[in-house]
Amino acid sequence: MDVRPVDPFDDELLGRYQDLCRQAELYERPWESIWSHAELRARFEHPKDTEHLELFATFDGDEMLAGGFLEVPLEDNLDKGFVHVMVPPAHRRRGVGTLLLGHLAEAVRAHERTELLVETSYSFGDRHDHPYRRFAEKNGFQEVNVEVVRVLPLPVDDELLDRLGSAAAPHHEGYRVETIVGEVPDAYLPSYCRLHNQLGVDAPTGDVDFEEESLTPETFRETEKRFAAAGTTRVSTVALLGDAEVVAYTDLVVRAEETERANQWGTLVHRDHRGHRLGTAVKVANLRELHGRFPERTEVVTSNAEVNQNMVDINDRLGFTPVAVLPMFRRFL
Ligand SMILES: CC(C)(COP(=O)(O)OP(=O)(O)OC[C@H]1O[C@@H](n2cnc3c(N)ncnc32)[C@H](O)[C@@H]1OP(=O)(O)O)[C@@H](O)C(=O)NCCC(=O)NCCS
Numbered sequence: 111m112d113v114r115p116v117d118p119f120d121d122e123l124l125g126r127y128q129d130l131c132r133q134a135e136l137y138e139r140p141w142e143s144i145w146s147h148a149e150l151r152a153r154f155e156h157p158k159d160t161e162h163l164e165l166f167a168t169f170d171g172d173e174m175l176a177g178g179f180l181e182v183p184l185e186d187n188l189d190k191g192f193v194h195v196m197v198p199p200a201h202r203r204r205g206v207g208t209l210l211l212g213h214l215a216e217a218v219r220a221h222e223r224t225e226l227l228v229e230t231s232y233s234f235g236d237r238h239d240h241p242y243r244r245f246a247e248k249n250g251f252q253e254v255n256v257e258v259v260r261v262l263p264l265p266v267d268d269e270l271l272d273r274l275g276s277a278a279a280p281h282h283e284g285y286r287v288e289t290i291v292g293e294v295p296d297a298y299l300p301s302y303c304r305l306h307n308q309l310g311v312d313a314p315t316g317d318v319d320f321e322e323e324s325l326t327p328e329t330f331r332e333t334e335k336r337f338a339a340a341g342t343t344r345v346s347t348v349a350l351l352g353d354a355e356v357v358a359y360t361d362l363v364v365r366a367e368e369t370e371r372a373n374q375w376g377t378l379v380h381r382d383h384r385g386h387r388l389g390t391a392v393k394v395a396n397l398r399e400l401h402g403r404f405p406e407r408t409e410v411v412t413s414n415a416e417v418n419q420n421m422v423d424i425n426d427r428l429g430f431t432p433v434a435v436l437p438m439f440r441r442f443l
Pocket residue numbers: 134135194195196197198201202203204205206207208209228229230231241242243244245246248
């Protein structure tokens with residue numbers, strides 16, 4: 111067996127890689143999502159300046175056995191590298207994952223990063239001894255944070271949204287709530303990016319410390335191009351102060367490949383503007399937009415730190431239910 115890079119512009123190779131990822135990621139994990147072929151291609155055709163992404167696979171001769179990737183931030187969090195290893199059930203327990211992980215760790219070390227981070231997910235019942243946890247521990251990783259995956263069946267009852275929206279409204283009278291589908295207006299971008307950059311700092315992340323990210327209006331526009339190329343739609347609701355100062359946001363992502371699901375990405379209220387029920391307000395408005403635009407979607411999947419009580423409370427009220435744990439593991443290089 112050996113590990114080789116996967117050329118993302120080789121359609122046949124990328125197809126095999128993606129097939130292995132699907133088998134590994136979706137096995138016993140209906141809440142997981144994988145990148146579609148179009149999304150993977152778009153990530154390389156419109157690369158982020160702020161991150162180095164590379165795909166690798168374990169081969170036995172010409173047969174591809176497992177896929178993995180590394181993501182190394184280039185402008186912030188310069189001590190960290192993120193990796194993922196995906197071995198389909200048919201090839202497990204033969205050292206395939208260990209070989210690939212070792213290769214990815216070396217590649218991250220070559221970028222002079224010192225913290226190797228990996229995420230996985232499994233059901234609550236197995237959280238202390240699931241095979242993926244054993245694999246991580248056997249390879250020298252320790253758990254540093256635990257998120258919980260939650261699922262919300264759609265549509266959410268309109269009456270519930272009305273009730274939550276009306277209860278929140280008197281608390282945020284000085285703010286304007288606006289939903290954006292597609293391009294974010296130029297005037298909003300500087301404050302919108304500042305809020306996105308703050309998410310890793312403000313959301314609880316256990317024993318691992320993240321710096322602010324370095325998204326700029328220019329790099330955000332590149333992300334929009336990547337989304338358009340892959341048929342992905344971002345549905346965002348923001349709260350604004352004055353004409354264009356974004357002080358809260360929430361993002362839902364609707365992917366062409368997955369026809370039934372939407373993914374809840376970040377939600378953040380600026381520190382100076384908390385306590386006005388803006389978190390509820392933006393989420394309620396965003397779900398309304400999702401119902402209207404994508405009535406065929408049947409669920410929203412999200413994850414939050416297990417201890418992020420404020421966000422979890424809002425999600426509980428909306429009807430999200432926990433389905434799995436999503437731990438992060440770290441190994442120092
Ligand atoms: C986790 C995963 C990558 C392991 O791949 P693999 O090729 O089966 O792993 P290896 O054969 O190299 O296993 C190495 C060690 O991990 C532990 N391990 C792996 N699978 C295990 C299992 N089913 N039960 C108990 N221990 C297990 C063992 O200690 C094993 O060593 P051993 O076989 O000498 O006892 C694979 O199951 C997978 O792709 N899971 C889904 C994707 C994922 O969550 N990846 C991130 C994991 S942190």
